[in-house]
Amino acid sequence: MQVRMKFLDRYLTLWIFIAMGLGVLVGNIFPGISDSMDQLSIGTTNIPLAIGLIVMMYPPLAKVNYSLLPLAFKDKKVLSLSLVLNWLVGPILMFILAVIFLRNEPDYMVGLILIGLARCIAMVIVWNDLAGGNREYAALLIALNSIFQVLFYSFFVWLFINVLPAYFGFAEYAVSIKMSEVIKSVLTYLGLPFLAGFLSQRLLTKWKGENWYNRKFIPFISPFTLYALLFTIVLMFSLKGEQIVLLPMQVLKVAIPLLIYFVLMFFISFFINKAMHVDYDRNAAISFTATGNNFELAIAVAIAVFGIHSPQAFVGVIGPLIEVPVLIALVKISLWLKKKY
Secondary structure, three states, X not given: OOOOOOHHHHOHHHHHHHHHHHHHHHHHHOOOHXXXXXXXXXXXXXXXXXXXXXXXXXXXXXXXXXXXXXXXXXXXXXXXXXXXXXXXXXXXXXXXXXXXXXXXXXXXXXXXXXXXXXXXXXXXXXXXXXXXXXXXXXXXXXXXXXXXXXXXXXXXXXXXXXXXXXXXXXXXXXXOOOHHHHHHHHHHHHHHHHHHHHHHHHHHHHHHOHHHHHHHHHHHHOHHXXXXXXXXXXXXXXXXXXXXXXXXXXXXXXXXXXXXXXXXXXXXXXXXXXXXXXXXHHHHHHHHHHHOEOXXXXXXXXXXXXXXXXHHHHHHHHHHHHHHHHHHHHHHXXXXXXXXX
């Protein structure tokens, strides 16, 4: 059966570009928007933005079938490969690329590292299905990544941003994140949607049945991730109107290491799995889970810790802009590798 991307997913890159342009337009038409947004804040938390970020995270976490988690611990090979690729190879690779390309721009470097640490829990189902991967294994690995992100994302941020750069002696690196701020933002923007998603999956499937939940409820809530993402982008770029001339070069700076990351991560994952004699359908599930990233979480943490005006948040937005077209190309390469091997 031919699997096709949904209309909203297929043109995600276009919607992001349109949201950027609309944001810049709004910022120029209403130059006082920054002051208006400040009036809707409590402390450093902007209320509309916080609601948007939580809404953005909820649908992917409501899609996760947490009852599959016990199966993950039965297949030791798949579990081990996924954990090594997602929580060792992926973060280290993104860290190395961030250092190589952005070591003189520590704010962008941090933004890129935040993306590398946020492992995929949403779009991977799309890539896996298009590539003919095993859907059950993809769902299982997403459940595993969801739990790991709640438990360990804050620690990884501390390790890869506060500890490792100083250890390797990057003198020009001048960014440090308070662990308490990361934990607070992860609990707010990942913990709350995770709890809501877990309860939704458990309670609604008992009440209305699994078929209704997957065929009615999930399709209804899925677009809200995109709506909230686009709302966040419009708001961010409405505050960047005066910087519009500089934006293309800034996008390019971030796009190059991201492009290299996605391509390298996929081929590293695919051929490690092949060397371990993992069959294609599970290989595709593991490889695309390891290659994709949870840009929603990276954006939420960047905004919560550094603010909506920050370069770190800007980098987070570039993530899906590059990920979607590159992963579509990698799906085609994956299908070609399936025939070849």
